[in-house]
Amino acid sequence: MGSVPPPGERSPDAPPEIAIAGRSNAGKSSLLNVIGRQHNLARVSKTPGRTQRLHFFRERQKGFVLVDLPGFGFARVSRETKRQLSLEVEAYLDARPTLRGLVLLLDVRRDPQTEERMLADFATARRVELLCVATKIDKLGRAERLRRLRALDAAGFGSWLTFSAVSGEGRDAVVQAIERLAGSRISAGPGS
Numbered sequence: 065m066g067s068v069p070p071p072g073e074r075s076p077d078a079p080p081e082i083a084i085a086g087r088s089n090a091g092k093s094s095l096l097n098v099i100g101r102q103h104n105l106a107r108v109s110k111t112p113g114r115t116q117r118l119h120f121f122r123e124r125q126k127g128f129v130l131v132d133l134p135g136f137g138f139a140r141v142s143r144e145t146k147r148q149l150s151l152e153v154e155a156y157l158d159a160r161p162t163l164r165g166l167v168l169l170l171d172v173r174r175d176p177q178t179e180e181r182m183l184a185d186f187a188t189a190r191r192v193e194l195l196c197v198a199t200k201i202d203k204l205g206r207a208e209r210l211r212r213l214r215a216l217d218a219a220g221f222g223s224w225l226t227f228s229a230v231s232g233e234g235r236d237a238v239v240q241a242i243e244r245l246a247g248s249r250i251s252a253g254p255g256s
């Protein structure tokens with residue numbers, strides 16, 4: 065718990081935060097890389113000693129912070145580690161006044177499962193805006209794409225943005241949506 069959240073960022077005028085979540089292999093690192101290139105992100109906190117922790121990246125121009133939540137759904141992680149990870153994520157999500165949005169990533173070929181539903185429910189309960197992103201859209205042909213998007217739209221999460229780290233599809237829309245979430249209640253800080 066000492067690692068989450070980093071001290072000194074809890075004051076009311078701390079920068080707004082957008083958390084990014086998705087199961088392992090959903091394409092979270094790839095999306096962060098794409099956004100990072102566009103946005104000059106700097107890692108501001110990484111806890112040593114454990115491989116799976118929350119990582120904080122500050123956007124230099126606009127001043128918001130992206131929070132890389134640990135991926136869930138690892139097949140090889142022990143039950144105890146899974147429990148610990150989810151406690152950590154819960155602790156973060158529950159007690160973070162600066163949290164403005166939750167970006168939920170899902171491989172477009174998969175259906176949402178319990179973890180995705182829990183995160184979406186959490187966002188509703190905490191009144192944190194949810195942004196759903198279907199990743200790896202380049203993997204689908206036109207017919208399959210329509211079929212999958214229809215299935216996702218029917219899953220009860222609201223609408224999904226499409227994204228591909230390979231083709232670049234959806235990159236600008238995702239970046240703009242994240243900026244909008246971050247800007248929804250930013251108090252102007254130094255340099256902004």
Ligand code: GDP
Pocket residue numbers: 086087088089090091092093094095135199200201202203227228229230231
């Ligand atoms: P993470 O575990 O959620 O961080 O997922 P990664 O970003 O590491 O991606 C998992 C795998 O999916 C890697 O082999 C990536 O190269 C691949 N991948 C990620 N995004 C895309 C995408 O948009 N299109 C395609 N075709 N592959 C992707």
